[in-house]
Structures are given as structure tokens and as C-alpha cells.
Amino acid sequence: MIDEGLKSELQKQGVYVTSLQELYNWGRANSVWPLTFGLACCAIEMMAASMSRFDLARFGAEVFRPSPRQADLMIVAGTVTKKMAPLVVRLYNQMPEPKYVIAMGACAISGGPFKQGYNVLKGIDRYLPVDVAIPGCPPRPEALIHAIMTLQEKIRNQDLTGPNRPRHLNAEVDGEYPVPAYGEHDLEPPKNPEVWQPPIMTRK
């Protein structure tokens, strides 16, 4: 690794030094293509974020693709009902690597105000690996922009080698997650234990 002081000194002289990893991640982070995909009112804020007033294009994430085959970011914007959850997982499976998930809003994180309903999934993290979660009901467009900047930070700092390398550089890991089936009262299984386990809480 090059010394940061030397790097900045060289930059002042008009010489730009970088590593392949930084260059690779710089390109990846500034071209995130989200999936055109809304489930509830959070999607309205997502639309607002991509339009002129908030202008998601400033962060290189304005190319909303209507097909999962061309997208690499899934913004789960809204309430995930139990009827919709298998389709969300299937859409995620159809996206090519590298792919990321933003859980937008209280419902996508935990079920939100509908948590105790009979037909609402208590958080998409029970089936999918969520990279960034945005609280809010619904979150403001600025919050979504912040989430995308957080995701870019995450991508920029991802090592291209080692155990935490992105999945598309790891042949042993496939990015497919089991699609839950419709059961008599709930989804089968009700959660993917490999992705989500109930956190152990200390109670008084």
C-alpha cells in the first residue's frame, strides 16, 4: 500500500497514484443501477429522490432498470406482505452479481406499523442479506440519498481478496437464496435461518 502522505505529495505534483482495488471499487461505487421496484408509499419517496429536485443522478444511481437482469441494487421500498415476499426473493435471485439490498423504511426493516398483522413479513432481512437499512415512515429522499452514499462507502472499502470479498469474485458462494413457499398460515419456512436469527436480548 502506498503511503497516504506520499500519495498526496505526488498529487500536488500532478502524479496520481492508486491501487487497482481502489480504481475498481471507484468505478463500481459510482455506477449503482437500482431496480425499478416499489411496494408501498416509500416508493413515492424513492421516485422523488430520482427526480430533479433531489437528483439521485449526482451519485451515479439514476439508471433505474425495469428488469432484475440489468440491476445491481434492490431498494425494498415499502411493506413486504407475505404474499409478495417470495416474489421479492425471486427478483433478488434473478439479479446478477455484485448485488446489494437497501431496506427502505420501517416496514421493510421490521414490518413497521403493520408488524402485528397476519399478512405482513416482519422485515425483509428474514430472507435477504440487507446492506443498508433506512429508518423512517417513509424516509425522506435525503435519507435514501444518504443510504446510497453509505452503500457507496461500503463498496469503496470492500476488499477484492480475502474472506469478505464481493460474491462475484468468490466462486464458492452463489448469490441465490431459497424462495419461501406459501403455507397454510405463514410462509414456509417463516425465515431463512442462514440469513437471520432472532437477536438474543437481555430482559429484566
Place this chain on the structure above:
Amino acid sequence: METLEQIKARIEAALPSAKIDIVANECPAGERSLLVDAANGFLIAKFLRDDAQLKLDYCSNVTGVDWPDKELTEKTRVKQVVDGVEKEVEEVNKTIRPGYLEVVYHLYSMALKHGPVVLRLRTENRADQTHLPSLTPLWRGAEFQEREVYDLYGVIFDGHPDLRRILMWDEFVGFPMRRDYIAPDDFEYEPTPHDEVLVEAKKHYPVEPKAEVKV
């Protein structure tokens, strides 16, 4: 528009076998409704739609209501002779009113600009006799709403062209909006439980080892 009493009288004149009650309403709006028997329900609805003075051509809303079994207590004062002295004693009679499912239709007239006339139909019980006539052949707009009532309450509409679940998935068993529906137990992670959720979440709490008492 005519009063409900006038409408009731005219329906009974046209359809002598119809059994109609006027259901009172104690809320400030006082919107009363017509309770009609299921057997004549379709013909009564057809009369309301086609009658020249009513022309109720628009069904704006279909609602399902679940009425579980209800215990009615009736207090009566009875004079009894106790130990040679006459006393007034309260007697409590308890009866159980069997439950039923109810479907409420709100009818308006676009042609004559009046309404609503509220129509209620009740099933025999909540278990096996949950059939009611479908009014979709009269008002096409009732199709999806009757499907929803079927999906969530289990009312079976005879004569409906396409009676399937609409909100829940096809494999779903049971009717989730009924008062006695038991939702799946998925309370394993409740960060801020309270009330009923706290009761459910406590079943998932780890059993704490009791502190040993030293003697």
C-alpha cells in the same frame, strides 16, 4: 328519497314472502339499515335497483362483519318471600345469542342523486351455513369486494362469477378477519413489546435459571 319504512312497505307489497327488519343505529349519524332475509335477498336487491322511484344503480361499498356468539344477560326483579319477609331479589338470566356473519351493502342512485340505502344480509351461523346470494349480477362493482369478504370472513356468495381469494394466497387456510382467527406465532423478536404482543413475546423468552437460595 322515501323513508326506510316506506321502502320496506313497498318491498313487502311487491314481494310478499320477504322478511325485512329496520336495524336501528345508536350512533350520532343514526344511519338505519334494512335487514333482509337471505332467501329473498337477491330479489329485494333487484327491486331496489329497478324500481322507478329508487333506481339504486350504484353499489358503492360491500363490508363484511363478524358477530361471534354473544352472551346476553337480562336482569329482572322478582318478589320472593325469604324467611317470611317479602323481598325484591334480582334474577339474572343468561342466554347465548348464536353468532353469524353479516354483509353490508351501501346503495346509491346516480340517476336520481340520492342515497345511501344500507342493506344487510346475515348468514345462518359462522360454521357451516355461511351462504348468501351474490349481488354481483346486479352491480358488477361488487365483484372484487365480495371476493374480499369471502377471502377474509368466509362468506360464500352463491351466484358469484369468480369466487376466489383476492388478498391472501390461494393456499391459505382460514379467514383472518374473523374474531377468533389465531395468527401464526412469530413473536420471537419483539424489541418493544407491549400489551398483547408482550404476552405473546414472553413465550419466546429464554427461561432464566433461578438464583440458588443458600440456606
